[in-house]
Structure formats: C-alpha cells, structure tokens
Amino acid sequence: MNKVILIGNLTKDPELRYTPNGVAVATFTVAVNRPRANQSGEKETDFINIVAWQKLADLCASYLRKGRQAAIEGRMQTRSYDNKEGKKVFVTEVVAENVQFLGGGQQADGQKPANNDFDPFGDPFANAGKPINISDDDLPF
Structure with missing residues (x-):
C-alpha cells in the first residue's frame, strides 16, 4: 500500500x-513539523515536494499561497533523470x-474574502454569533 497524508x-x-498536451501540473513544497524534538530539544521540519495534476493542479494554483496550511493525501513517487551534466538525479x-x-481562505488574487462572502476553504464558523439571512423557502422542512 502506498498512501501518504500530510499537513503542512x-x-x-x-x-x-502545462505539459505539451495541455495537461495542468502544479508543484509546491510543504513544510511539515516532526512530532518530536531531536536530541538537542529542537523541533525539526521536513520539506516535502508535492505534485498535483489536472483540475486539482488548477485549484491548488488558484487558492494556495505561501504560508497557507494544507492537508495533502496522495502517494509517494520516486523517479530519476539525467541532469545537464549527465549525472543521474533521484527525486x-x-x-x-x-x-x-x-486555515484562512484567500481569493485567487490573494485577497481575503469580505465577511459577507462565502469562503469554501476557510473557517465555517467565522461569522458565528452573527445573524444569518435565510428565508423560509430555503429550509427543507
């Protein structure tokens, strides 16, 4: 089984x-803190490369930004290629x-949505305690 779950x-x-065939591919790196400190008592962090394809690549490019927290579920992959010097590089x-x-949501332009805008990726309880405008026609009962 090859299953990876990360939060970073x-x-x-x-x-x-985009590939020559027009398939979207997004690459980014997440910093994932290790759960325990090292022998010196310092927390260590792993920097893990992520690759997303097709529609998921477009969504990641639109909504993720530096510093934003994300949970990634996927599979580990290893590959190799020869670099410009002819040396084999393993990835x-x-x-x-x-x-x-x-974490907090951002629009594609990097701006946070206004308080009255729906943010599908942010805190669902951000407007807790504020009145919600719902008509009786919206209720299923």
Whole structure:
C-alpha cells in the first residue's frame, strides 16, 4: 500500500505549468513539523515536494499561497533523470490525489474574502454569533 497524508504549510506559491498536451501540473513544497524534538530539544521540519495534476493542479494554483496550511493525501513517487551534466538525479515526491485547503481562505488574487462572502476553504464558523439571512423557502422542512 502506498498512501501518504500530510499537513503542512506551503513554502512558496504553487508553480503551475502545462505539459505539451495541455495537461495542468502544479508543484509546491510543504513544510511539515516532526512530532518530536531531536536530541538537542529542537523541533525539526521536513520539506516535502508535492505534485498535483489536472483540475486539482488548477485549484491548488488558484487558492494556495505561501504560508497557507494544507492537508495533502496522495502517494509517494520516486523517479530519476539525467541532469545537464549527465549525472543521474533521484527525486522523491508526493503525487496529490486530494488537497484540503486549511486555515484562512484567500481569493485567487490573494485577497481575503469580505465577511459577507462565502469562503469554501476557510473557517465555517467565522461569522458565528452573527445573524444569518435565510428565508423560509430555503429550509427543507
């Protein structure tokens, strides 16, 4: 079984590219804190490369930004290639199958939505305690 689940913060904005066939691919790195401190008592962080394809790549490029927290579910992949000097380079990365956008939401332009805008990736209880405008026609009962 090859299953990876990570929660971390993006180290930079996702990079969106397209294959020659027009398939979207987004790459980004997440910083994931280790649960225990090392022998010196310091917390350590792993920097894990993520690859997302097709519609998921477009969504990641639109909604994820540097510093934003995300949960990534996917599979570990290893591959190799020869670099410009002819030396074989090995790469280990996670191919994302599902990405949950955590923390505060941002629009594609990097701005936070106004308080009255629906933010599908942010805190669902952000407007807690404020009146909600619902008509009787909206209720299922």
